[in-house]
Amino acid sequence: MxxxxxxxxxxxxxxxxxxxxxxxxxxxxxxxxxxxxxxxxxxxxxxxxxxxxxxxxxxxxxxxxxxxxxxxxxxxxxxxxxxxxxxxxxxxxxxxxxxxxxxxxxxxxxxxxxxxxxxxxxxxxxxxxxxxxxxxxxxxxxxxxxxxxxxDSESIALASKVISKLFNLELQLCLSALQELQNEAAATKEIQAKQNIKGTIGAITEDLAAMSEEVGASVEDVIVRSEGIKTYLNEGLQSSIITAETSASGRKQLDQVIEQTVSLKDSVHHIQTSISSLETNSREIGDIVAVITSIADQTNLLALNAAIEAARAGEHGKGFSVVAAEVRKLAEQTKLSSNNITELVISTTQQIEDVVHQINNVNSKTVLVNQNVLETAESFDEILTASKTSREQNERNNQEIIKFTNILKEIGKADSKVADLADNLNETMQGY
The missing domain is CATH 1.10.490.10 (Globins)
Incomplete structure (x- = not known):
C-alpha cells in the first residue's frame, strides 16, 4: 500500500x-x-x-x-x-x-x-x-x-521538471537573500569597525596632539632652562678663570715672600754668627782685663813695698818714694779702668746674650713662618689645580649643554612634525 x-x-x-x-x-x-x-x-x-x-x-x-x-x-x-x-x-x-x-x-x-x-x-x-x-x-x-x-510518464516528467525549477528558484532566492543579508551585516560590521577605528584613531590623534603640545611646551621649558644653565656655567667658568688668575698671582706673591723669608733667615744666621764672634771677643777682652787687673794689683803691691823700702832708706829713698807713689797711683787708676772695662764687658756680654736669645726667637719664628708660607703655597697649588679642573669640567659641561640643547631643538622639530602628522591623520579620518 x-x-x-x-x-x-x-x-x-x-x-x-x-x-x-x-x-x-x-x-x-x-x-x-x-x-x-x-x-x-x-x-x-x-x-x-x-x-x-x-x-x-x-x-x-x-x-x-x-x-x-x-x-x-x-x-x-x-x-x-x-x-x-x-x-x-x-x-x-x-x-x-x-x-x-x-x-x-x-x-x-x-x-x-x-x-x-x-x-x-x-x-x-x-x-x-x-x-x-x-x-x-x-x-x-x-x-x-x-x-x-x-x-502517466509524461505527467511525471512534466511535474519533475516544474518541481526542479520551483525548488531551484526557491534555492536561488533564499541563497541570494542570505548573501545579501550577509553582505549587509558585513557592511554594517565594516562601518562599525570603521567608526571604531575612526573613533580610536581620533582619540589617539587627539591624545597625540595633546601629548605633542605638552612635549613641545616641556621641550621649550627645558631649552629655556638649558640656556639658563649654560649662562650659569659660563659665569662659573669665568669665576674659575678669575680664581685661577688670582691664585696664580697669590702664588707669585708667596714665592716672593718665601724668597724674602729665606733671605731674612740667611741674614739672621749671618748676624747670629757675627754676634757669636763678638761674644767670643768680649770674653777674650774680659780675660785680658782680668790679666791687666792682676798686673795692676801686683804693681800696686810692688809700689807699696817700694814705698816701705824708700821710707827705710830715709833721705836717700825720697826720690824712689815719689816714684813708688806715682806707680801706685797709676796702678790704682789702671785697676779702676780695668774694673770699668770689666763691667762694660759684663754688660756687653749680657746684651749679647739677650740679642742672641732674641735672634734665636726670630730664627724660630722665621722657620715657622717659612713653614706656614710653604703650606700656604701648597694650598694655592691645590686651588690652582682645582680651578683648572673646575674650568675644564665647566667647559665640558658647557659643551654637553650645547649638545643637549641642540638635541632638544631637534626633538622640538620632530614633535612639531608629529603634531602635523596627527592633524593630517585626523583630517584623513574625517573623510574615511
Whole structure:
C-alpha cells in the first residue's frame, strides 16, 4: 500500500494545468535580477500552471512530505525546518512548502524568502544543511508524484521538471537573500569597525596632539632652562678663570715672600754668627782685663813695698818714694779702668746674650713662618689645580649643554612634525 494519498481518478496533469492557467501570474517590480533568473531557468506561466495543478496533491500529503524533516533529530536539519522561534508553528511551516505551488511569483513571494533568509542568518543556519533539506523535500515530492502518476510518464516528467525549477528558484532566492543579508551585516560590521577605528584613531590623534603640545611646551621649558644653565656655567667658568688668575698671582706673591723669608733667615744666621764672634771677643777682652787687673794689683803691691823700702832708706829713698807713689797711683787708676772695662764687658756680654736669645726667637719664628708660607703655597697649588679642573669640567659641561640643547631643538622639530602628522591623520579620518 502506498504511503501517499491517491485520488480515485487521476486526471491528466497537463489537462488540469490548462484549467489553472488563468490563475497564475508573474509580477515582479524593480528586480531585474529575479526576472533574469526566471528567464535563465525558463520558469514560465505554463510551469506555474502545472505547479498549481499539483497543489491539491501536495496539500493532501504535506504531513508525509514535511514531518520526516521536522522530526529529524539532527540539529542541522531541524534548524532549517523548525520555524517556531519566529512564531510559525508546524502547520504554518507546512503551508510555506504548499505555497510553492500557488502559481504566483510576485514581490510577496520574494519577500517571504527574504524574511526566511533573515531568520536563517539570525539563527546561524549553515548552507549545507539548507541544501540538504531542500533536496530531501524534492525527493519526497518526486516520490509522491511518481506514485500518483505511475501510469502517466509524461505527467511525471512534466511535474519533475516544474518541481526542479520551483525548488531551484526557491534555492536561488533564499541563497541570494542570505548573501545579501550577509553582505549587509558585513557592511554594517565594516562601518562599525570603521567608526571604531575612526573613533580610536581620533582619540589617539587627539591624545597625540595633546601629548605633542605638552612635549613641545616641556621641550621649550627645558631649552629655556638649558640656556639658563649654560649662562650659569659660563659665569662659573669665568669665576674659575678669575680664581685661577688670582691664585696664580697669590702664588707669585708667596714665592716672593718665601724668597724674602729665606733671605731674612740667611741674614739672621749671618748676624747670629757675627754676634757669636763678638761674644767670643768680649770674653777674650774680659780675660785680658782680668790679666791687666792682676798686673795692676801686683804693681800696686810692688809700689807699696817700694814705698816701705824708700821710707827705710830715709833721705836717700825720697826720690824712689815719689816714684813708688806715682806707680801706685797709676796702678790704682789702671785697676779702676780695668774694673770699668770689666763691667762694660759684663754688660756687653749680657746684651749679647739677650740679642742672641732674641735672634734665636726670630730664627724660630722665621722657620715657622717659612713653614706656614710653604703650606700656604701648597694650598694655592691645590686651588690652582682645582680651578683648572673646575674650568675644564665647566667647559665640558658647557659643551654637553650645547649638545643637549641642540638635541632638544631637534626633538622640538620632530614633535612639531608629529603634531602635523596627527592633524593630517585626523583630517584623513574625517573623510574615511
Amino acid at each position: 502506498s504511503i501517499f494519498a491517491k485520488k480515485e481518478k487521476t486526471v491528466a496533469l497537463l489537462e488540469e494545468a490548462n484549467k489553472q492557467r488563468q490563475f497564475v501570474r508573474i509580477e515582479i517590480h524593480n528586480d531585474r535580477d529575479l526576472m533574469q533568473q526566471l528567464s535563465i531557468i525558463d520558469l514560465t506561466l505554463d510551469d506555474l500552471a502545472v505547479a498549481r495543478a499539483l497543489q491539491p496533491l501536495i496539500q493532501e500529503n504535506i504531513s508525509t512530505i514535511y514531518n520526516p524533516m521536522y522530526n529529524n533529530p539532527f540539529p542541522g536539519i531541524r534548524s532549517v525546518v523548525d520555524m517556531t522561534p519566529i512564531g510559525i508553528d508546524l502547520a504554518g511551516s507546512q503551508q510555506y512548502v504548499v505555497s510553492f505551488f500557488d502559481g504566483i511569483i510576485d514581490d510577496k513571494f520574494a519577500g517571504k524568502r527574504y524574511q526566511l533568509s533573515k531568520y536563517y542568518l539570525k539563527t546561524g543556519v549553515e548552507v549545507k544543511w539548507y541544501l540538504c533539506t531542500n533536496q530531501a523535500f524534492i525527493n519526497n515530492i518526486l516520490d509522491l508524484i511518481k506514485e500518483a502518476y505511475k501510469d
